[in-house]
Amino acid sequence: MAVLRAFKAIRPTENLAMKVAALPYDVMNTEEARIIGEKNELSFIHVDKAQIDFEKGIDQYSTKVYEKARENLYGMIEKGILVKDNKKNLYIYRQVMDGRVQTGIVGCTAIDDYINGVIKKHEFTLASKEKDRINHVDYCNSNTGPIFLTYRTNNRINEIVEKETENKPVYDFVSEDGISHIVWIIDKEETIEEIQMLFKKINALYIADGHHRAASAVKVGLKRRAQNPEFTGEEEFNFFLSVLFPDKDLAIMDYNRVIKDLNGMTIGQLVNNIKGNFEVEEVTEEVPYRPQKRHQFGMYVEGKWYKLTAKKGTFNELDPVLSLDVSILQNNLLKPILKIGDPREDNRIEFIGGIRGLKELERRVNTDMKIAFSMYPTTVQDLMGVADSNNVMPPKSTWFEPKLRSGLFIHELK
Template sequence: MAIVRPFRCIRPAKEFAGRIAALPYDVYSRSEAKQEVEREPLSFLRIDRAETNFDDDVDTYDERVYKKAKELLENMIKDGYFITDNDECYYVYELVMDGRAQTGLVACASIDDYLNNVIKKHENTREDKEIDRIKHVDICNAQTGPIFLAYRSQQTINEIIDKVKKEEPLYYFTSTDGIGHHVWRIADGEKINVIQKCFDGIREIYIADGHHRAASAVKVGLKRRGDNPGYTGNEEFNFFLSVLFPHDQLMILPYNRTVADLNGYTEEEFLKKVEVNFVVTKLGKEPYTPKEKGEIGMLLNGYWYSLKAKDIIRCSNDPVKSLDVSILQDYLLEPVLGIKDPRRDKRIDFIGGIRGLKELERRTSKDMKVAFSMYPTSIEELFAVSDAGKLMPPKSTWFEPKLRSGLFIHALS
């Protein structure tokens, strides 16, 4: 059973919501974050990436950066840019991209559910990235970026959310990237109780995006438990800010790959090596998106190819080995191109599907030799890997649209 509870939300005053809401902190480089804050001084990036307030010679992870984030957040609350709701509520958050909507429930999930594997993971985390968010959350005394969770769709929850969406929204704005953001509040006690009981009957929740934020929130909670040995389990630090989406509303885009060279092979030698495990069809110069699972698009020397994995390598029942990104890695990237560790190999780069195939063409004309367009991993595949207690290869999924930071803040005390 999953614990998903309402909370007292710190959120933007209505007139500032569209200006404050910001893409997640980790989609920007330092220079990009600084440019965004210069463009929009109210952007929550000013808090999420507080190094933007310092000269470039101040380290991103300097203690002063986290103290500045706390100061900025407290000042924006004091100055009325943020308000705090009096009651514990759920919130409904709808994002609309290209006419397609996905709607999630904003709530707090339990760190115990994370520790007990009710909340399932599919990705490893890096300690350096965790430490950054641990310091940010602990010093700010607040979680400012929600974790993107998924659950198997429940009709009762869907019906309640559909009714709430017919009410007047708290926020209704379009961000500069064209994404619509609509927010409603659920304050009715009966609706809250029904939603909580529905989640009581859900045995698995999945991290779709935000593994580092989740791990950091949990470690801050455990630290505070250690500092407060008489804790009851109901304190806010026992929970972390989340947006939970039913699985049938989510869209996963592919995570494409580019490689800098052919590992010493000529083009002809390389294609012969690829043909050992794939049926290779030369298509032409029009960008090519794979049409089905088991097919990979390849761009080489200005021409697109279809690579269809042969049956002998598609028959695995292992939920990780059967992923298209695993097939590419295990039967082409490693044995042919010599990329044994895609996390560390400098010859490979990963291109989020939102950037399109034109980006693959640009990179192969600039600094890369070959590119691969992937068929997207499905949410069912993500669930299967997580249920098996396994991990996906790096850069297996790209979720769009991205949740905004700064719309919902969860104070830890």
């Protein structure tokens, strides 16, 4: 039974939404964020990565950075850039990218659902990254970036959303990357209640993107409970900001790999070693090579593309984790041959989101890396299967596009 709660969103005025909305804090580094912030003083990146408002070299985890984030957030409220709704609503957030539409419901989900497994995870989190967002949420007293959740499609929810989107939206703009962002308010009590009842019949929600934000929001909620032993469970800190999309709307892009060296091998030695677990075929047409189905991989090295096809015995289709292409590549090539043990820790490997294109793999290999692997995308069904089995995916298994913008909805915890 999933809990979905209406809330009083703090959000931009209609004429400023496009300038406020910003990409999530974790898809850019500080210098990339600094460039955005210098061009746009209203960008929400000044809240989510407040270190950009200090001199270069500032410790991004210092107390004064979190204090600056709070100052920037409440400064935007004081100036009327952000305004808090006067009643609790649900919202609809639609994004259109290259003609593909994804439409989600914005509300708050329960920290208890995260704790008891109704909200399912498919990734490990790092304590250092959690600590950063815990401090950010705590100092700002708000969830400033939504968690990207998905659920198995429900026809009645779809019908309600379709009807609500016939109304005039409160935001309708195209961001600098060509993605459309459209928002509607659901303010009728009977509609909100029906949606909430429908979600109570849903057994599981799945984190698509935002594992660190979710874990941090939950830990702040638990911290507030400890500070308020008489809590009732209805306080805002018991809930965190989420956007819930039906699985039919979502698409996962490839998440590719580039590696700095060949572990001391020549290209001939490498190919011979790979042939133990993969069929290897040089590709001369339709390059860069994009895998066309599961268990196929592209490999680019020394100016040539190869198609790798995993042999039987290298994977287990009955195992939701071992059947993943990211597992097959890691367990049968990256670890035993290139000696990439833990991809989370090894600085010889980097990951390139599919949004950057395969030409980016060629560019990196031709400049600062040595070899690249193009992947067939993981599916939403793969993600759900892993989460349902209470397992986690290997690192960097999924790349969702489009990314949810921060700053369009803020959930205050007090």
